[in-house]
Amino acid sequence: MQLIIISGLSGSGKSVALKVLEDGGFYCIDNLPTPFLPQIAGYLQEDGHDKIAISIDVRGGPSLDAIPQQLDSLKAQGVDVRLLFLEAKTETLVKRFSETRRRHPLAISSLTVTEAIGLEREMLAGIGDLGHRIDSSDLNANTLRNWVKTVVEMDQSRLTLIVESFGFKHGIPLDADLVFDVRSLPNPHYVPDLKPLTGRDEPVIDFLQAQPEVREMYQDIEHFVARWLPSFVKDNRSYLTIAVGCTGGQHRSVYFAEQLGKRFSEEQQVIVRHRELS
Structure with a gap:
């Protein structure tokens, strides 16, 4: 039942x-x-x-x-x-x-x-x-x-990793277990052709992946989550929510959530969701 x-x-x-x-x-x-x-x-x-x-x-x-x-x-x-x-x-x-x-x-x-x-x-x-x-x-x-x-x-017998993007100007999600702030990174919002797009669109992805700071930040977050995720699994957690925030929740945080979701879906069941895009 x-x-x-x-x-x-x-x-x-x-x-x-x-x-x-x-x-x-x-x-x-x-x-x-x-x-x-x-x-x-x-x-x-x-x-x-x-x-x-x-x-x-x-x-x-x-x-x-x-x-x-x-x-x-x-x-x-x-x-x-x-x-x-x-x-x-x-x-x-x-x-x-x-x-x-x-x-x-x-x-x-x-x-x-x-x-x-x-x-x-x-x-x-x-x-x-x-x-x-x-x-x-x-x-x-x-x-x-x-x-x-x-x-x-979702399969209740396994941990569900939820990766959520959000905009700090609308507040931090109350359901977040871990919060990462990527507002210090170059912002596609100020590039006219990229402003109406999101972090799921190829031009925005290409722009962010070309930035050394973005690559370094992603590696640091990915390594941190990979290092400590087994501890949450061992603690018999059913859910773990990782929230990544930028200013408006449209470009940088969306990109990071998508990339982290792809990375960890190789070993966990993952839900990727975007608060501001919804």
Whole structure:
């Protein structure tokens, strides 16, 4: 049985993720109280369901602390369990609640929305690192759907290496484990013919590969990742996200993400994604 647990901050896109899985043939349950997770999973498995998705969030209260132990127990029973944790920047979440006129589940009379989001982060702090994190701050719904599909399709028994490009002017991705800054390198943005292109286009690739600094930076990053990746594999990590950032997230970071993705796909299952291009 494959069991996907969806959790994360209110307003970060959990409903979108759950709908993606429902459309993919999963039996879905929203807002399940945490104490019922083992019983419900066992019942549905006995009832013949082999693909289940369950959304659990801060409304579960103090019982959230039991999730790590429950996941370990289910894995010990042979269940393919993986957790998908969605998050977003506070300012993004505040804007979303304002636009939809929804009330934050923790925004009681004595708490503002911002304070409620802060409290929610604290309550979920022990869950985020249990699985794959997705920062939905700068993603539209369609891009989020595609990212969820890609993650769910990966082989859980192996580490999934995610290489993501981004632009520093839009902030560092919250889901990044390792961050590399390539803003000091020559910028194709200032070459008129290259400005409208991206780091996936041949003219930009040729321009960057002709720069000695670019080659040296790439070698340093490649060597660092190659040196320490076995440690993450040995630590039984399911996911490792490497984020490479330039100013706008269009040229240099995209080029580096693509090249690193090609290099490490020889030995790991790799997802390459570009936050700003999406």
